[in-house]
Every structure is written in C-alpha cells, then in structure tokens.
Amino acid sequence: MGIRNQTTISDFLLLGFTEHPEQQPFLFGIFLCMFLVTMFGNLLIILTISSDHYLHTPMYFFLANLSFIDTCFSCTIVPKVLVNLQTQCHTISYTGCLMQMYFFMALTLLDDFLLAVMAYDRYVAICLPLHYTIVMSPQCCLLLVTTSWLCAHFLAFSLTLLMSQFSFCASHSIPHFFCDVPPLLKLSCSDIFVFQITMLTEAVLSGIIPLTCVLISYGHIICTILRIPSSGGKYKVFSTCGSHLSVVTLFYGTIFLVYFQPSSSYSADTGMVVSVIYTMVTPMLNPFIYSLRNRDMKGALWRFFGRRKCSSQ
Template identity: 55%
Template sequence: MPQQEPGTAQRFIHYMEAENHTGASQFLLLGLSNDPILQPLLFGVFLSMYLITVLGNLLIILAASSDSHLHTPMYFFLSNLSFVDICLTSSTVPKMLVNLQTQNQGISYAECLAQVYFFNIFLGMDNFLLTVMAYDRFVAICHPLNYTVIMNPWLCGLLVLMSWIIMFWVALIHVLLMKELTFSIGTEIPHFFCELTEMLKVASSDSLINNIFLYVVTALLGVFPVIGILFSYSHIVSSLLKMSSSVRRYKPFSTCGSHLCVVSLFYGTGFAVHLSSAVTHSSQSSTMASVMYTVVTPMLNPFIYSLRNKDVKGALGRLLSRAAFFP
C-alpha cells in the first residue's frame, strides 16, 4: 500500500495539469511592469493610444468611403488596413486595460485562445494588405494605361476576401494545435497578451508540431510577401527614375513614401520582436518590441497616410467641415 500512494499522487497531479483544457483554467499575464506605482501611468498611456488609434483609423475609413475622389483601389485597401488596425489593437489592449484597472493579471483559457485566434488573423491581414497595396502601386506606376483594367473592383474584392479566408484557416489551425497542449495551473505568461510564441514556451507538453507549423507559416506568409514588396518597389523606383519631370514624380513618391513608412514600421518592429527573443532571450525586451507593432504602428498609420497625402488631407477636411455644419 505505501508504494501505491506516490503513484496516486502523480496521477492526481497529471489530472490537474490536464484540466487546463477547460474554460475554468487561468493564466497570469505579467504585463509590462509589476510596479504598482506605474500601473496608473501605464493605464493612462495605453488608453490614450488606444483611443487615438480607433479615432484616427475610423476617420480614414469615413473619409475614404464618403469622398468620391478616394473611391479608388488604393484607398479601398487603405480603408481595409485601417479597419484591421482597429481590430488588431482591440484584440489585445482592452484586456490589458481591464487588468491594469482591476489589478488582476488573470485571463481565462478560453479568452487566451480567443486572443491567439483573433490576433493572428488581424496580424496576418496587416501583412497581406501591405503586400497588396505594394502591388497596387506597382501597377499604377509601372502600367498606368492598364491600371483600371487590372485593378478592377472584382480583383480588389477577391484579393481582400482571399486574404481573410487564408488567415481564418491559419489562425484556426494554430488554435486547434494549441488546444492539444497542456499547461500547469497558474501558468505565468511574460507578456501583456496571449502571444502565440510565448504560449508555446510556457506549455508543459511537447510543442514540436506547433513550432513546426508556426515556422512554416511564418516562412510562407512572411518571407514571400516581403519578397513581393521588394520586387514591386524595385520596379517602382526604376520607373520613377525614368520620368523626366520632377513634378510627375512628386505624387507617386508621396503615396509610395507613406506606404514604405508603414511597411518599415510593421516589418521592422516585427523583426525586432523575433531578433530580441532569439538573441537576448529576454521576455521584457520582446514585450516592449511587441508594443510597437501591436499598439504604436496602428496608431501612427493614420498620421502617416494623412500628413503625407494631399488627397486624404483634403477628404478629412471636407469630412470635418460637414460634421461642423451638421452636428
């Protein structure tokens, strides 16, 4: 009998660890700082950034949809990008704000899976839309006579729809694979949201299949779009340099410059996240880098497109004027 007690205890521990597959399980999000003095400051900063992100991107959507001058493929994709940026930030920041306000680091297993699912969808959509926008600029500048024929409404809608379908399935597979993992009770996640790579690091069971799928998806959906963007802009720069008039170059340079700024922010901060986690193995540095592409970049995108684009500034001015006259 004495020899059977350890086995019984081990079976009980194993059973308790397996219970994290239910919605009753809780994880602990360690967030950006455990210092109680900094909690109100972090709450104020991130609440302000979130509101600016939502308001700025919403204005871009309203301006593009209400102004007939912006009913073009480029601004159709920009409106979709603004919508996705709102959703991307909303998938992580509100939960962090609630945790900061209530001084509670807990997040349920179901909420965590939902964050992984929606965050990956919207992050992947950002990736696809930036690639499609680069292709749109390539056709507009390198094949201007065929632009309206190539970038017709049917193709634009199909490109966006296919992007959504691909990301829905990729994110779903991530979640289904993650449901097969086990986690210890009270698992701590050194992040301010349930980020997939961090979840795989803290799993109690073997996550080899999850990591393989993650690396394959990152290679296919990360490397190829970057190659596509570089290919598009190499031809765009070549075409712009061939233009004799500097006046003719100005508008293409302006629209392409805005897009390149957003691309640099998105991929630069994303690369910084993976580099910091691979080189320093510091969860804090990885978390701070994640703040850039999950919060800061979506907040800056409307400013980048509006400040460098006369069409958007004009549309925003007309939109605000109408709002002032008809409160």
C-alpha cells in the same frame, strides 16, 4: 487555480507590467490615450473614405480595410490591458487566452497580406498606369481582400488548434500583457516540434512571400521612378507610395524582432517593449502617416469636416 487532468490549467495570469506597480497608473493613462487616438483616427479614415466619392478607388479601398483591421487589432489587445492595469486582476481564462491569440494572429496576418496587396496596387498604378483600371477592377480588389481574410483566418486557426493540444504544467504565469505565441511556448511542457515546423512553414507562406512581393513591387517602382527625367516628377510619383512604405517598414521591423528568432532566445522584457510598438503604437500612427502625408486624404478630411460644419449650422 483548477487543474485539469493534472497537466492542463483552467486559466493564466498575464503578468504584464506587474514588476513596476508604481508606473501602472501612468501606463494606464498612456495606453488609454493611445487606444482612443487609434480608434478615433482609424474610424475617421473609414468614414472619410466611405463618404467621399473622390476616394472610391482601389488604393483607398485597401486603406479603409487596413484601418478596419487596425481598429479590430487594438480592440483585441488593449481593453484587456487597461482592465488589468485598473483592477489589478490579471487572470485570463484558458479559452479567452486562445481566442485572444487566434484573433491577434489572424489580424496580424491580415495586415501582412494587405500591405502586400497595397504594394501590388502601387506597382500597377506607377508601372502599368494604362492598364490600372483593368487590372485593379472592383472584382479583383474584392477578390484580393477576401482571399487575404480567408488565408489569415485559416493559418491562425491551424496554429490555435495545435496550441489547444498543449499541456501547460510548469506554470500559468505569462510574462507578457497578452497571450502571444512565444511566451506560451515557453510555458508548455508538451513536444512543440510539430508546432514549430508548422509555424515556420506558415511564416514562409504568410511572411516571406508577402514581403518578397512588397520588395519586388518597390524594386519595379524605383526603376520606373529613376527613368522619370524631372526631379519634381520623381517626387510626385514617389509621394503616392511613401506613406505605404513607411507603414511597411514599421510593421516588418517590429515583427522580425519578435518572431524571427529561436524560441530559446526569446526575452520577455524585449518582447513586451517591441510588442507595445506593434500592438499600440503602429495602429495609432497609421492614420497620421496616411492622412498627413497624403494630399487626397487631407483634402477629403477638409471636405468631410466642412460638410459636418454646414450640417450643424
């Protein structure tokens, strides 16, 4: 491995699952299947929403963006994992590592912001139905998504720029399957105080604030649902946001387990297990959660495959 100025290195080793070599063929098969299902499911949702005019509403516009983000997210992490498992070559360049970390953070933040936007959309639809078309106009929806993209990339770029100034003189072996922030901080021999303060500030801006928006939105939604007299009406209204609530719970639950803890108490094994959930399992489950629990999506999927069948005949 080359040494640059005796303090920085030219590449890293992603140790990943090397401690269990006998399990690597099995893990390769499992991760490959999950990746293919993720790609197929999310691309199918995007195609279905774009081709069905009944789904050209703000809710499904945001869902199509979420599926696109999940597709990019999987492509950022999983292909490199599959190559490492298959070739047993675990090297990743210094630049490649920083780029992977950048896109991972940007897409994670995008998921975070978009889930908050979708919660606000459900709040307006359920609590302010008469004003829905005015509040959630196409211009407003585009502005919300564009702002989310810009903020996510700006926050990710600032942390990546700070990380690029670090020296990694202790070791170049990352006990993880991708370039995540906590294991990289453990390897750095630079002063990480400024980085930690910046990361904490961004965690408040990009984590706590969107989560607070989600909680406030669902607080108003629950109050509105409780005022509905019939149980059938309550179920019908709540079913429109049940899928989103499931995704929010899965997303924030895994994120808090890894990132909202001191770096000194970070465990590589626990971090890898939880990381598999939010990097592979969650993007794979999102299409199923939104399609199987959503009557409009199921109807649109039937129409989508029906048109394809008629075209082929």
